[in-house]
Amino acid sequence: MAKEPDYRSNSLLRGLSILECFNLRRPEMTLTEIAEAISVTSSAAYRFVVTLEREGYLTRHENRYRLAPRAMDLGYRYLASLDVSDLARLPADALRNETGFTVHVSILEGTEIIYVYRALSDRAMVSNVPVGSRLPAFSTTMGRVLLSDLPEADLDARFAGYAFSRMSSAAPGSLAELKPLLRADRERGYVAQSSHLATGTFSIAAPLVSRHGRYVAAMNLSGHEQQLRPDAALIGKVLDAAREVSKML
Known part of the structure; x- marks a missing residue:
């Protein structure tokens, strides 16, 4: 049987997994903590985090990130x-x-x-x-x-x-x-x-x-x-x- 093609976007999945990292126990996270949570390098996590921040889904105070109102609005x-x-x-x-x-x-x-x-x-x-x-x-x-x-x-x-x-x-x-x-x-x-x-x-x-x-x-x-x-x-x-x-x- 032919294998069904996988059309999923890994970048999108990574971005969604970052948003899912935040919860009541972890309302704020550093870049290192985010990278560890989704099992990627800090440099890879940084690209995702910067994109989410610029699009209004994350907000940063000093070196810690948290969900922005747009993410909760979804x-x-x-x-x-x-x-x-x-x-x-x-x-x-x-x-x-x-x-x-x-x-x-x-x-x-x-x-x-x-x-x-x-x-x-x-x-x-x-x-x-x-x-x-x-x-x-x-x-x-x-x-x-x-x-x-x-x-x-x-x-x-x-x-x-x-x-x-x-x-x-x-x-x-x-x-x-x-x-x-x-x-x-x-x-x-x-x-x-x-x-x-x-x-x-x-x-x-x-x-x-x-x-x-x-x-x-x-x-x-x-x-x-x-x-x-x-x-x-x-x-x-x-x-x-x-x-x-x-x-x-």
């Missing part, structure tokens, strides 16, 4: 994504019942959003994106909301070499075009616009914010543009529902 975002669909269920259903429009909840992964919950409307003209669907974040209201929470360096890293395949001329065609939109989205606190992906659909999206102030997910109200009018009252209902979920995060 675990927090994962745990939050597991819970957010359950926490958002009742407020999302209530918003659907009150407005008659479909409500979706999504999280951000890389440059895409993943739909994790849907409260489906019974209207004849309905917005219906199944749970588990992935869509480009730059072309969606929920994606725009979630991207607006990211530092500029994070945006640059995520979209390095990214092809902005626009399905609408209204969608941004580059990261340079996207960034000012995100700044305005962040200041406004929500995104309301016609869909760049589904003709005739309009949606209003707001962030689901953790107690630490991070956007862990987004919620939108979505329907046919002939029925859904983005007036202040309707936008307020979406923001109120999002705040209700945020209190539980």
Whole structure:
């Protein structure tokens, strides 16, 4: 039997093993201790540690390293994504019942959003994106909301070499075009616009914010543009529902 090729990256494995070295007993480690823990030379460990430090996963004080907030944020975002669909269920259903429009909840992964919950409307003209669907974040209201929470360096890293395949001329065609939109989205606190992906659909999206102030997910109200009018009252209902979920995060 032919041996199955091994596509694993040893460098990535080493980097992950360094992050796993830190725990309650060893919250801080020297370079020598890290090298011993992952069974490499100090010079090899240094390359991995410098990379992790520059990318924001490790922080250094004098000659000792510890996990930086970005490393801990990875675990927090994962745990939050597991819970957010359950926490958002009742407020999302209530918003659907009150407005008659479909409500979706999504999280951000890389440059895409993943739909994790849907409260489906019974209207004849309905917005219906199944749970588990992935869509480009730059072309969606929920994606725009979630991207607006990211530092500029994070945006640059995520979209390095990214092809902005626009399905609408209204969608941004580059990261340079996207960034000012995100700044305005962040200041406004929500995104309301016609869909760049589904003709005739309009949606209003707001962030689901953790107690630490991070956007862990987004919620939108979505329907046919002939029925859904983005007036202040309707936008307020979406923001109120999002705040209700945020209190539980």
